[in-house]
Amino acid sequence: MNFASDNWAGAHPQIAEALVTNAGGFAPAYGTSELDKRVEKMFSDIFEREVAVFFVGTGTAANSLSLTWASKPGGVAFCHSEAHAIDDEGGAPEYLTGGARLKGVAGRLGRMDPNALDAAIREHPAQFVHAGQPMAASITQATEIGTLYSLEQIEEIAGICREAGIPLHLDGARFANALVSLDTTPAEMTWKRGVEIASFGGTKNGCWCAEAIIVFDPAKIGQMHFLRKRAAQLFSKSRFIAAQFEAYFRDDLWLKNARHANAMAAELATAISNADGARLAWQPQANEVFALMKDEKAQALQAAGAQFYPWKPPLSFAGEMTAGDTLYRFVTSFATEAADIQKCAEALKA
Amino acid sequence: MNFASDNWAGAHPQIAEALVTNAGGFAPAYGTSELDKRVEKMFSDIFEREVAVFFVGTGTAANSLSLTWASKPGGVAFCHSEAHAIDDEGGAPEYLTGGARLKGVAGRLGRMDPNALDAAIREHPAQFVHAGQPMAASITQATEIGTLYSLEQIEEIAGICREAGIPLHLDGARFANALVSLDTTPAEMTWKRGVEIASFGGTKNGCWCAEAIIVFDPAKIGQMHFLRKRAAQLFSKSRFIAAQFEAYFRDDLWLKNARHANAMAAELATAISNADGARLAWQPQANEVFALMKDEKAQALQAAGAQFYPWKPPLSFAGEMTAGDTLYRFVTSFATEAADIQKCAEALKA
Amino acid sequence: MNFASDNWAGAHPQIAEALVTNAGGFAPAYGTSELDKRVEKMFSDIFEREVAVFFVGTGTAANSLSLTWASKPGGVAFCHSEAHAIDDEGGAPEYLTGGARLKGVAGRLGRMDPNALDAAIREHPAQFVHAGQPMAASITQATEIGTLYSLEQIEEIAGICREAGIPLHLDGARFANALVSLDTTPAEMTWKRGVEIASFGGTKNGCWCAEAIIVFDPAKIGQMHFLRKRAAQLFSKSRFIAAQFEAYFRDDLWLKNARHANAMAAELATAISNADGARLAWQPQANEVFALMKDEKAQALQAAGAQFYPWKPPLSFAGEMTAGDTLYRFVTSFATEAADIQKCAEALKA
């Protein structure tokens, strides 16, 4: 019953096998192999347009280099106050951009409020050097707390960005989980709604180490090739990332993994809803479930073998907390087994 | 007959299998798993002392973060004029250090000349802010052109560094190839001779993606944990690097791979020495062979199926070139087959 | 009737004259002249202890280099949400620190709330690399909105910093105005209360261009000499800054200028309090006066010849605004004439 995080899982067997399959033979290094090219082409197919793809090693690298791509001197990037880039990346975005600022924008349940975004941008009037200048906005889909932006919400935020002359970045560390939950297409969830650049994560959904930056308009890659190399993110045996993505996309493994993780989360959510002494903090939309429990309840569940951790309540939710309740996060993944959900449900009932 | 580069090879079967073996189960992320700890311990065993180990994704990251660890404002790092950090890392060391300078130091056949190093350091008198300040020296072992520093030469350079109050870094992208060629121990080739920090490469010698920074005195790690995270080099499923290293060290696979690569290089060198119209540029000491050939000879060899590339002649060697000769590099690896060397030898004779 | 800003004034005649007086003769460059040394000594006298002094060209440089001095990888500096460093320095602190984050801390009327500071620091547990690490706190004295920290408040904040193991920086762009208002000594307002480093501003109080970084414990200057040079803030004819400070301190000119500016502000505050259609937003404690007026009132005052600008209401004050009122800022300086205050008072009555 491991619900600690989706990065506690290892790799899906088909991903691991792909690394064996591709281990032999010689191939050009630094992303120029046939396999690299072939997998880049797969991304274009998936997104229904020619896109530029840059493999990198970590989600933090994907986010930070996406922002570096958008960077301006005195630049300010807008993201949700509790975004991963702000809370969990150890200052990498600020460092790799050479000092850009991440400005937290408020919003209910992990989603930036469009009005708040608009107001935040307006605090930086054009050509007023003292206040710095807007350079990008970034949304996380699925959000840090397992909620989603609807396509309309993405479009609305993209419209604000367009008006402000800044690109919209999508942090897709859990891209697949969001995609299958919205039952939409990769194109619809991104460039058709105004996203210009995305971090496309494979690691949390069954890969060992496979992340990509997608620039939706290849004419706009700018200096990305040099940015990636300069940040030590151009892998010599880049095809080990390509091989993972090839297996990830083959026979829709990525969608299956995500559907499984989401389904496990939904079942777990039901179990929590039905339990005494526990309740859902909000409705999960992807593979993260947040529950409110008294500490004793949580300890009992842990004693029964479930692994999960408390979570800092989102600012927008703090008002809804009841004294004595603690917020806990449960994360499911491709590796979560139905039997474990069942076992957890029983432990919750106890 | 692929002699393009040791990073054109894929992964050794035992490395690839290790990724399958470790794919299942849940484990703490970000380098805190049992496997991570166990492999870190293996490094301490190999180096015959407790060392601090930081897994990273690329050799460029290992070098750049080692220099960042040693960084000072206005800092100058000394390395051979044709070091990888200068010629092939796309500015990553300068970028990740926040603007340190790499100062090229001359030296015969890839090795920094100790006197030249000493003179270069002296151009930066203590407390003279205008000239910047020495912050580190870095040697590459094996060098970029397949030669080696002897243990005494490492010691001599370390002595100069010690006197100047700067740490000595060793870029060990081909650590194993150097080690088995010198027939020495990891301890002897590093900290016992005065090296304080090393980039320890597994990728070129049979891994997919396994690099580590070794700080030989754990009391001196300073801010390395934060430096790695900030540079987007802390991998969530870090154990996929640990798993590779575990297989790499098991049953001395790393040493076997390196011995094989070196032996292949030695046979190739003999074949070149014996060929008409080709000669060794200098004696290879690891897994790179540099040959002088007329272009027609090289083309004939390529037509026979051998893959290799011309190489910019080292400054210290340019005077020994004969008109009409071009310098070519041949690299062998764990994946080079004896049959290919044999085939190449025959093609050279033709 | 110019109340636009204290940096709209030129230089006090004695400051300007000092530049004439010192224009002749030759003297060592880059801060090593007798005059430089003599003025550095004056700072030690003023602060009643040996201090290390670094002249720089702008307040932004003084603040940014103070934070760079305190910098750590993934570093987070805490300052009031509406601090100059956040709102008005064009990203210089983030840039010159190589990517540190400025974290805004709430607090009434320009002063960081100690509890909020403490809570903000606690969001960065030691050794938790993902969240970055606390590196410094910075208070502004006088604050951006003309209020002051009492000595006790400084001490309280310093205590929190000490416990967190981070230095406390004081942005003293209006150091003198705060000092005379508190009727205390430079030592009491800084190191005796726990401040470790300060930006000491002369520009707003009668100099052309004279700012200094003061490190109160000279044993802790660390790399500051190199940091200043590397940031292009070591002036060749540094003695032109020293000369200004010499005149600034002679016969307590700095205190006289500050007292005059504060007195002018107090008179202006009285005039606003007595006027119909205008009221003080809060009690001024230095040389800035904030008034609430209807726009027509403000326009009438401007039509009468007064120059001043609207100001974004502090978050902590927004709740006290009445519909229809706009917040305006009036700044006085050494150059403000009593006659202008009188004239303004009359215009306010009209």
Place this chain on the structure above:
Amino acid sequence: MNFASDNWAGAHPQIAEALVTNAGGFAPAYGTSELDKRVEKMFSDIFEREVAVFFVGTGTAANSLSLTWASKPGGVAFCHSEAHAIDDEGGAPEYLTGGARLKGVAGRLGRMDPNALDAAIREHPAQFVHAGQPMAASITQATEIGTLYSLEQIEEIAGICREAGIPLHLDGARFANALVSLDTTPAEMTWKRGVEIASFGGTKNGCWCAEAIIVFDPAKIGQMHFLRKRAAQLFSKSRFIAAQFEAYFRDDLWLKNARHANAMAAELATAISNADGARLAWQPQANEVFALMKDEKAQALQAAGAQFYPWKPPLSFAGEMTAGDTLYRFVTSFATEAADIQKCAEALKA
């Protein structure tokens, strides 16, 4: 007899007086005053075209921000191996550009050799991310060692830059000295010959602190306003720089100062040529004279009251040194008096 450096002089009386004259009154801050605008217009007149002008505080800032303006990821800027930016700016160009590399290009007597420049650029083939990419070239006029590029030489270098697609920067810390020596116009020495951006120095030629970045095509200023602010180089009372430049240009004071300094250098050169035991190292073309002397001769001259220092022999000159000779530098300025040259000439004869 002070020949230590032109930055050991103070300010010309007319410059110092200008600061008195402009000290009164109120004016908009941060470079927006009438005086700022008027002086910017003077630059356009002087350069015979509309130019964009950015006042900064130091020559190091002017050079570093010019390179930052031209910066690219993995960027390499080419300048003479003994350029000020390499030898004397404490790493500021690398730091402020976020990690660009300064690549030293050889050349006789302080001037980059065009062929060597061309060869150095070619080491960075387009789109080859490993080697970084050319971003700018920078020439110093007058050079660090008092020689000049002819207009044709500037043009030739500019042509190489144009072909490589990189801008040419001119470090004009001694712009006026070069200008009057070549007896040409500012336009001819810069944009008419292909220079795109220049550091225009006033400090060494009679100002206290007056430096400017000139972008010759105002359509190409790019992000320079933000770059300057972010680097803490936007001065609140910017008009104190403008005031210096206004006096500098009035009645051709700048040209008179430079002619005087150069004439003093020429007379000193004659005296050295005529002296026993001393000889010119090379013919001075601006306000720096380099002499070869035995140490005893130098000491005798110093004992007679002359102040000057030894200088590291340029690489291109080292071969012409005779054993026992030391190279010394003498710098003249607006403040050098003819009587001192006369006195020095006599001491040299002794």
